[in-house]
Amino acid sequence: MAERLAAPPTTSPADSFRLAPVIDDIEAVKDACASFRAIYARLREEIGRVMVGQDEVVDETLTALFADGHVLLEGVPGLGKTLLVRTLSDALSLPFARIQFTPDVMPADITGTSVVIEDELTGHRSFEFRPGPIFHQLILADEINRATPKSQSALLEAMQERSVSVGGHTRQLDRPFLVMATQNPIEQEGTYALPEAQLDRFFFKVIVPYTTRGEMNEIVGRTTAGSGQAVRHVLDSEAILQAQRLARRIIVAPHVQDFAIRLVLATHPGSSHADPDLDHCIAIGVSPRGAQALISGAKVRALVDGRYAAGFKDIAAVARPALRHRLARSFEAEADGVTTDDMIDRLLDHVPREDDPAEETRPDPIHG
16 A cells, blocks of 8 residues: 655645655655645635635635646635635745636736837837736636626636737746636626636536535624634645646556546446436536546655655546546536536446555655
């Protein structure tokens, strides 16, 4: 079985988290993993100063952050979607911008535009590019489905290539770059559904549920008594990039990776891996980006849990947020009230988990 990491130190300032430059040094990698876990715990603690409950939502959002992926938050108004993003921006030392999407938002309002500048002395005129909010590193795309498809498409290149092309010039965005979008699943009047191409660029789709009775009491107590707390910075850009590089080094055994691939193939109608009883419920299956999200997300989950190698349970833990927006239901599924989460749960039970008989005797993956 994969070796578990030693307990991290109780305190670990953000500037102490640096991945060891000698990547083959086992002890250096272990220290970096322990520092990551401590930083992750501190980040959750700082978010908890403002956010009440929603532990699964916070964990899925942080998983996407350290896997270098974008997040689509979906939930009814008032559940803290925007608050979560703003709190995360306070905890991360990243340039932050909020784009309030409305039908009159134009692509240039997002990407920026070139304006004519006239020199008062010479009268010479020239074009100067004025960057839009997309050139920040943490973007809140609030109510993204209220913008027209033309404006929504302004995010496509930035989300995939981390670059923006305007006026015949392509400009690279600073890393890390994270888009966190929100949308309301109930009110559809005056909205424009996100196309499949844009949905596929989101690493996770996170469903924000209603709060519990205890959580709501805590929320009301905090907000009506003025007992809010300030959030302290935990990570800077370089620390986030090093954490992302560390997460990519987590091992995924061939049989675990194959399980993720077979899970994705099972969503393809007519595939030999598909569940015959579920085939009629799926209109469009999951793309290869879904398999990438499963593996990358599982690596982060394993690292947070203190393991050097990702396993089946890590794939299952990220399956819903990684696949639910990439799986299109058929008309029959919609009529029968079958949700994408229902289908993913069914596929997790349907796809066999082929255990590797050598797993028990496999050496420490860090030596590999």
